[in-house]
Amino acid sequence: xxxxxxxxxxxxxxxxxxxxxxxxxxxxxxxxxxxxxxxxxxxxxxxxxxxxxxxxxxxxxxxxxxxxxxxxxxxxxxxxxxxxxxxxxxxxxxxxxxxxxxxxxxxxxxxxxxxxxxxxxxxxxxxxxxxxxxxxxxxxxxxxxxxxxxxxxxxxxxxxxxxxxxxxxxxxxxxxxxxxxxxxxxxxxxxxxxxxxxxxxxxxxxxxxxxxxxxxxxxxxxxxxxxxxxxxxxxxxxxxxxxxxxxxxxxxxxxxxxxxxxxxxxxxxxxxxxxxxxxxxxxxxxxxxxxxxxxxxxxxxxxxxxxxxxxxxxxxxxxxxxxxxxxxxxxxxxxxxxxxxxxxxxxxxxxxxxxxxxxx
Numbered sequence: 085x086x087x088x089x090x091x092x093x094x095x096x097x098x099x100x101x102x103x104x105x106x107x108x109x110x111x112x113x114x115x116x117x118x119x120x121x122x123x124x125x126x127x128x129x130x131x132x133x134x135x136x137x138x139x140x141x142x143x144x145x146x147x148x149x150x151x152x153x154x155x156x157x158x159x160x161x162x163x164x165x166x167x168x169x170x171x172x173x174x175x176x177x178x179x180x181x182x183x184x185x186x187x188x189x190x191x192x193x194x195x196x197x198x199x200x201x202x203x204x205x206x207x208x209x210x211x212x213x214x215x216x217x218x219x220x221x222x223x224x225x226x227x228x229x230x231x232x233x234x235x236x237x238x239x240x241x242x243x244x245x246x247x248x249x250x251x252x253x254x255x256x257x258x259x260x261x262x263x264x265x266x267x268x269x270x271x272x273x274x275x276x277x278x279x280x281x282x283x284x285x286x287x288x289x290x291x292x293x294x295x296x297x298x299x300x301x302x303x304x305x306x307x308x309x310x311x312x313x314x315x316x317x318x319x320x321x322x323x324x325x326x327x328x329x330x331x332x333x334x335x336x337x338x339x340x341x342x343x344x345x346x347x348x349x350x351x352x353x354x355x356x357x358x359x360x361x362x363x364x365x366x367x368x369x370x371x372x373x374x375x376x377x378x379x380x381x382x383x384x385x386x387x388x389x390x391x392x393x394x395x396x397x398x399x400x401x402x403x404x405x406x407x408x409x410x411x412x413x414x415x416x417x418x419x420x421x422x423x424x425x426x427x428x429x430x431x432x433x434x435x436x437x438x439x440x441x442x443x444x
Contacts, residue, residue: 085100085102085105085226086099086100086102086271086300087099087101087302088100088304088307088308089245089311090223090315090387091311091315092315092318093152094207094316094333095243095406097115097243097245097246097247098246099197099223099246099249099307099311100242100245100246100247100250101218101249101251101300101303101304101307102249102250102252103251103252103296103300103301104247104250104252105139105248105249105250105252106133106136106140106141106211106248106250106253107136107196107199107287108140108149109140109141109143111248112140112141112209112243112246112248112361113144115182115207115209115245115246116144116146116182116207116379117180117181117182117207118178118180118181118182119146120146120149120177120178120181120182121141121146121148121149121181121182121184122148122149122151122171122172122175122182122183122341123137123138123141123149123151123183123184123186124149124151124153124183124184124185124186124187124189124191124194124195124198124341125149125150125151125152125153125185125186125187125191125212125429126152126153126154126155126187126191127152127153127154127155128187128232129155129156129187129191129213130150130187130269132213132256133186133213133252134150134186134255135289135311136151136182137186137211138150138196140420143398145208146351147318148179148184149171149172149175149177149308151167151168151171151172151193152305153167153168153191153194153209155190155192155215156251156259156343156344157230157338157343157344157347157348158195158342158343158344159190160190160194160229160230160343161229161230161267161270162229163230163376165185165194165197165198168194168195168198168202169198169201169202169333170269172185172202173200173419176428177202177204177206177215177228178202178292179202179203179205179206179261180206180207180343181206181207181232182207182208182209182245183198183199183202183206183207183208183209184208184209184211185208185210185211185212185219185222185244186211187193187211187213187214188212188213188214188215188216188217188221188261189212189214189216189217189221189222189348189421191217192210192212192217192221192222192227192234193221193227193228193229193239194227194229194245194257195208195210195240195241195313196208196210196225196226196227196242196244197225197228197229197239197242200227200242201240204371205242207245208244209245209246209247209248210222210223210244210247210248211247211248211250212247212248212249213250213253213254213257214253214257214261214265215257215261215262215264215265215266215268215269215299215302215303216261216264216265216268216348216349217265218251218254218268218306218307219265219268219272219302219303219307220268220310222244222247222249223247223307223310223311223314224243224310224313224314225240225241225242225314225326226239226241226243227235227239227241227242227316228240229239230339230343232333232339232400233404234404235338235339235343236335236338236406237404237406240437241318241319243318245327247307249303249307251296251299251300251303253384254294254296254297254299255294255434257294258380260347261347262292262441263292263349263350263381263384263385263386264293264348264349264350264353265349265376266288266291266349266384266386266424267308267309267350267352267356267381267384267386268294268303268352269284269306270284270356270380270381270384271293271327271329271330271352271356272305272306272310272327272354272424273380274307274356274418274424275326275327275329275418275422275423275424276309276326276357276422276423276424277305277309277422278308278421278422281306281380281422283305283423284302284380285380286384286403288383288384289382291384292383292384292385293360306343309329309425311324313327314396320406325407325414325416325426325435326334326416326426328416328426329352329355329356329357329416329418330352330353330354330357330358330359330408330416331352331355331356331412331414331416331422332355332359332402332405332407332415333338333351333354333355333356333359333398333402333439334341334348334351334352334353334354334356334403335355335401335405336356336387336393336397336398336401337351337354337355337390337391337393338351338395339404340391340393340398340401341391341393341403346387346391348387348389349386350409351390353381353386353387353388354386354387354388354389354390354442355376355382355390356377356381357374357377357388357389357442358390358438358439358442359382359415359416359417359418359438359441360373360374360377360378360418361374361433361438361441362417362430362434362438363414363417363418365430365434365438366417366427366429366430367432368417368418368419368420369418369420369421372419373420373421377418377421387400387444388442388443389443389444390439390442390443390444391443391444392444393443395436395439395440395443398436398439399413399432399435399439400434402435407426412428413428413430413435414426414427415428415430415435416429
């Protein structure tokens with residue numbers, strides 16, 4: 085097992101990464117405040133892993149409350165969030181109850197947001213079961229639900245007590261979900277680690293095929309980057325915003341099409357190409373750099389062209405981004421491959437041109 089730590093003073097927490105961690109209840113013990121535990125999961129993950137995790141908790145003498153939500157980005161809303169509160173209140177859960185989020189990014193975000201709100205804060209643990217959630221959303225304390233006008237616009241920063249990344253759970257991922265997670269892995273190489281990007285290019289076939297040893301290495305190296313950035317900038321006042329490469333464009337795709345039509349990683353991949361193209365229009369990237377970005381995403385089985393929503397519609401949706409400051413749209417762009425920057429220097433015409441050139 086490999087362990088690293090998100091350094092946040094008294095709120096620091098470990099990330100454990102290995103195979104078959106669901107069968108090691110001793111890892112949970114130091115992070116359980118009392119004897120009351122609730123597991124939040126969804127209808128897809130529950131048949132695969134809920135009984136296994138519950139059995140591990142029962143071995144500790146606990147009888148966990150099981151909360152099973154509908155699966156899909158389209159359910160990341162107030163109505164579904166309220167199902168968690170209904171279950172917690174109905175079972176008379178206390179402030180000391182530990183909430184365990186078992187699932188992908190949607191479950192992690194909703195479980196964490198519910199934990200931040202219930203009785204003004206209850207402890208929670210992330211047990212991510214998708215590649216995207218293991219390398220990104222489970223680490224760093226971003227929790228949220230979607231709004232019809234914008235993705236992840238309602239939420240809170242609320243750190244978990246523990247992240248337990250069981251690599252074996254990735255073996256049951258549909259191919260499309262695995263590939264979507266690779267978009268967030270590739271992001272780390274593009275924004276801050278050229279050596280990692282080269283490693284990904286060399287091993288992409290194995291990663292895409294689900295090689296567990298390669299996936300464990302990719303998760304570990306991605307989490308090292310995420311932990312380092314979060315420790316330096318927990319609330320996204322500076323460097324942490326760089327983790328959003330491709331996300332402003334990608335969130336526009338998700339919102340514009342309707343949540344769940346494109347997976348988050350698919351939208352981020354197309355958005356990353358838009359960001360690279362805009363970086364080239366600003367004179368920062370060469371054409372060969374843009375092609376390299378496209379090739380590594382294609383090798384991962386990801387889309388490199390966005391849907392035709394209309395460039396003006398993209399811009400309208402992007403104005404709901406959380407990085408907008410004083411009315412100015414700030415975008416994560418690439419000054420070079422391996423070095424990202426948050427910039428508001430692109431003109432509206434350049435943004436429109438980049439979007440238009442990158443749509444199918």
